[in-house]
Every structure is written in structure tokens, then in C-alpha cells.
Amino acid sequence: MRIAMIGTGYVGLVSGACFADFGHQVTCVDKNAGKIEALRRGEIPIFEPGLDALVASNVKARRLDFTTDLTAPVAEADAVFIAVGTPSRRGDGHADLTYVYSAAREIAAALSGFTVVVTKSTVPVGTGDEVERLIREANPTADMVVASNPEFLREGAAIRDFKYPDRIVVGTDNERGRKVLGDVYRPLSLNQAPLMFTARRTAELIKYAANAFLATKITFINEIADLSEKVGADVQQVARGIGLDNRIGSKFLHAGPGFGGSCFPKDARALVKIAQDHDVQLRIVEAVLGVNDIRKRAMARKVSNAAGNLRGKTVAVLGLTFKPDTDDMREAPSIPLVTGLLDMGAKVRAHDPAGMEQARKELPDIEYCDDPYVCVRGADALVIITEWAQFRALDLKRLKREMAQPVVVDLRNIYRPEDMAALGFIYEGIGRRRTSPVNVVEGGRARIASYTRR
Numbered sequence: 001m002r003i004a005m006i007g008t009g010y011v012g013l014v015s016g017a018c019f020a021d022f023g024h025q026v027t028c029v030d031k032n033a034g035k036i037e038a039l040r041r042g043e044i045p046i047f048e049p050g051l052d053a054l055v056a057s058n059v060k061a062r063r064l065d066f067t068t069d070l071t072a073p074v075a076e077a078d079a080v081f082i083a084v085g086t087p088s089r090r091g092d093g094h095a096d097l098t099y100v101y102s103a104a105r106e107i108a109a110a111l112s113g114f115t116v117v118v119t120k121s122t123v124p125v126g127t128g129d130e131v132e133r134l135i136r137e138a139n140p141t142a143d144m145v146v147a148s149n150p151e152f153l154r155e156g157a158a159i160r161d162f163k164y165p166d167r168i169v170v171g172t173d174n175e176r177g178r179k180v181l182g183d184v185y186r187p188l189s190l191n192q193a194p195l196m197f198t199a200r201r202t203a204e205l206i207k208y209a210a211n212a213f214l215a216t217k218i219t220f221i222n223e224i225a226d227l228s229e230k231v232g233a234d235v236q237q238v239a240r241g242i243g244l245d246n247r248i249g250s251k252f253l254h255a256g257p258g259f260g261g262s263c264f265p266k267d268a269r270a271l272v273k274i275a276q277d278h279d280v281q282l283r284i285v286e287a288v289l290g291v292n293d294i295r296k297r298a299m300a301r302k303v304s305n306a307a308g309n310l311r312g313k314t315v316a317v318l319g320l321t322f323k324p325d326t327d328d329m330r331e332a333p334s335i336p337l338v339t340g341l342l343d344m345g346a347k348v349r350a351h352d353p354a355g356m357e358q359a360r361k362e363l364p365d366i367e368y369c370d371d372p373y374v375c376v377r378g379a380d381a382l383v384i385i386t387e388w389a390q391f392r393a394l395d396l397k398r399l400k401r402e403m404a405q406p407v408v409v410d411l412r413n414i415y416r417p418e419d420m421a422a423l424g425f426i427y428e429g430i431g432r433r434r435t436s437p438v439n440v441v442e443g444g445r446a447r448i449a450s451y452t453r454r
């Protein structure tokens with residue numbers, strides 16, 4: 001099959017490289033000439049494990065190439081995927097579809113022979129209808145079908161998610177369109193991924209409903225974590241205890257500092273707007289957004305509760321990106337957290353394995369360190385915000401030696417409270433009892449060995 005991928009952002013580049021890897025002939029198109037030149041040189045503009053090697057091998061095999069001009073690739077394509085950005089529109093939370101619609105108009109002019117035009121960007125319900133109308137208006141004789149094929153990739157695990165999806169959703173009632181997309185995804189049926197055909201609007205809604213549901217699940221367990229702290233329960237065990245019920249499922253039940261990223265906040269806001277436009281109030285999703293925003297802002301207070309008044313103190317922060325294995329800082333919980341710490345008068349030093357360059361744009365007033373141990377040197381408290389693998393096995397004895405006060409606030413629960421207490425840390429996780437150190441000397445006075453429960 002011949003595929004044209006319009007947009008070399010996250011979704012476009014990962015999807016294009018994976019389709020090529022299946023053996024399809026793929027051309028990725030982007031208006032940004034600098035980006036295309038860089039891609040031709042083998043430079044990948046995003047941080048995604050394994051993507052550079054995947055792109056390189058498929059370019060070498062001549063199944064993947066890059067261009068700024070969509071004319072030839074669209075004319076030759078069996079399927080044209082629109083994978084351009086749909087940012088939140090300033091002010092009203094609606095998805096901004098400017099890029100989708102201008103791509104549709106340009107595609108219309110270049111179409112030749114039967115082609116399926118596929119929206120892969122996350123677009124509001126009904127966008128496929130408008131894309132079809134725009135193409136028909138610009139090119140009334142075009143032999144084409146517009147389908148919706150939402151993506152469910154997670155940053156940091158995108159290639160695996162693409163190659164081993166839980167399901168593939170294809171939204172079109174047109175039989176010829178279904179056949180073409182069935183052929184495009186045939187290699188995945190070997191992995192037994194269910195290919196689900198639906199009407200176009202249903203597919204568009206599935207994407208939003210999936211993201212809003214996952215955001216709800218996270219927010220639910222975050223609130224249960226708050227309650228766990230008060231009643232002396234352990235949210236990790238609560239999550240396991242409920243997650244083993246197949247009807248609930250164990251995934252996306254990790255309590256933390258609140259969800260961030262480029263999708264959950266933006267898509268949940270857009271879904272609320274879509275519903276409002278249709279006189280439906282999605283009260284649960286609205287509440288999820290509100291609760292999550294408040295939570296992210298409340299995390300700085302959690303640090304001051306553990307470490308005391310922060311004025312003049314130094315707080316070390318490990319992890320800045322919204323999740324591990326990405327350099328993405330969009331809506332990262334670290335932003336309101338660090339801002340809150342600065343507002344409380346703290347000095348902040350931070351380390352992140354991949355996100356420091358992006359973070360500097362959002363958080364210019366902190367000190368960046370290349371190494372976790374340098375970061376914690378002389379610190380009065382350490383906050384772990386992102387659960388990067390390299391933070392899971394830190395040399396804790398060394399960490400404690402480097403710190404001025406052994407206070408650790410672990411917002412991802414990557415350490416065990418009893419281990420931290422035994423090592424002499426004042427340790428606070430999420431949704432678990434706070435532990436005080438065994439035999440720690442504080443202010444010259446020995447504290448009683450204890451393992452306190454709040």
C-alpha cells in the first residue's frame with residue numbers, strides 16, 4: 001500500500017515509521033522545511049525510545065521518505081492520513097482545527113484515483129463530515145472517502161503501542177474505505193489486534209471517551225489516595241485490591257501528583273466543550289478537570305507539610321517531564337509544583353534525564369543539575385515528581401549523605417516507606433502513611449525511633 005502521512009509531529013512520525021516497518025510505502029509530509037531537512041539527515045525532532053532506529057532502517061530500505069510537498073505523495077496514495085496538530089484554542093478550550101482543515105483543502109487539490117482520507121489527529125465529533133465537505137467543495141469529482149482512525153499511542157511507549165494495540169478503530173460506513181484500511185492494518189491482525197469498524201462519528205467519540213475515562217480513573221484513585229492518608233490505609237494496596245476485579249482492571253490506578261501531558265487535559269476539555277455544544281453536561285469529566293488542576297497546585301503544600309517552612313530552604317526536584325521516557329513538559333505537574341515552591345520562598349534545583357531543555361522555557365528561575373546526586377547536595381528536601389527508571393534505584397545512603405535534611409517526598413511511590421524509615425529518612429509518599437526515621441538526630445536532639453502513622 002502507498003501511504004501519505006500529513007504532519008510529522010508525534011503521531012505522524014511514529015505512525016509513518018511503523019507503517020513503513022510493516023512494509024508499506026510511506027511518505028511523511030510537513031510544511032516545516034527545517035524539520036523535513038533534519039529528518040532526511042536522520043535527526044528525530046522528538047524524544048521517543050527506538051524511533052530513531054526505526055526511521056533510519058526504513059529510510060535505508062527506501063520504504064520511508066520525507067517531503068514538504070504533498071502533491072505527488074497524495075496523488076499516488078491509497079490512504080492519506082491527516083496527523084497535524086489540534087491544539088486547545090486559546091480562551092475557550094475547543095480544539096483548534098485550522099491545521100486539519102487547511103490540510104484537507106490541500107489534499108483535495110492533489111487527489112487522484114480512489115483514496116481514503118483518514119483523520120488520525122484527535123478531532124471533535126463531526127470533523128470528518130466537515131473534512132469531507134471541504135474536499136468535495138474543492139474537488140467535486142474526487143473519488144474519495146473520509147474515515148476516522150484515532151490513535152491511542154502513549155508517549156514513551158508509542159512504537160510498542162502502535163505495533164501491539166489493544167484495538168484499532170476505523171470509522172467509516174463505506175465498504176471500499178473499510179477494505180483499504182483493512183489492508184493497511186492487516187500486518188497488525190497477525191498480532192491479533194481487533195479491528196473494529198464503526199460509523200465515523202462513533203470512532204471520533206471513542207477517542208475522547210477513552211481518554212476521559214482514563215483521566216477519570218487516575219483522578220478517582222488520586223482522591224482515594226487523599227483519603228488513604230487520612231484513614232491510615234495504603235492506596236497502592238487499595239488499587240491492587242480493586243484492580244484485580246476484572247470489571248475494574250489494574251491499569252491507570254497509580255496515584256500521583258495529577259495527570260498531565262499533551263492529551264488528557266486537552267482532550268477532556270475539548271470533550272466537555274463538544275458536549276456543551278450539544279446541550280449535554282458531562283459533570284464527571286468537568287469534575288475530573290477541576291480536581292486535577294487543584295491537585296497539581298496542592299502538591300507544593302505537601303512538600304512544606306513534610307519539610308516545614310520552605311522560606312530560604314533548598315528543595316531538590318527529580319523529574320520534570322509529565323511522565324518518564326519523554327522530554328515533554330506539556331501540562332506537567334512539575335510546573336505548578338515548582339512554581340508553588342518558589343512562591344513559598346524556596347530555592348529549587350532540578351534534574352531530569354531528558355526534559356531540562358524544555359523545562360527551562362517553563363521554569364527559567366531554577367537551577368538545573370546534570371546529575372541527581374549533585375542536585376540533592378545540601379538540599380533540605382527532595383521531591384520525586386517523575387518516575388524515571390534511573391530514580392528507582394538511587395544510592396539512598398549516598399543521597400542521605402549529600403542532603404542537609406533527609407526529607408523525601410515521593411509523589412510516585414517508587415520507594416517503600418519502611419525501607420526509607422530504616423535508612424533514616426523522613427519520607428512521604430502518596431496515599432500512604434508518612435514515616436519518620438529510625439534513630440535520626442534532628443537539631444542536635446535524638447528523636448525516638450519511630451514509624452509514625454498520621
Ligand code: UDX
Nearest residue numbers: 151152153154155252253254256259260261263322323
Ligand atoms: C495518553 C493515552 O494513554 C493515550 O492512549 C493517548 O493516545 C494519548 O494520551 P500519554 O499522554 O502519552 O497517553 O501518557 P499516559 O501514559 O497515558 O499518562 C498520562 C498522564 O497520566 C501522565 O501525567 C501520567 O503520569 C498520568 N498517570 C497515568 C497517572 O498519574 N497514573 C496512572 O496510573 C497512569
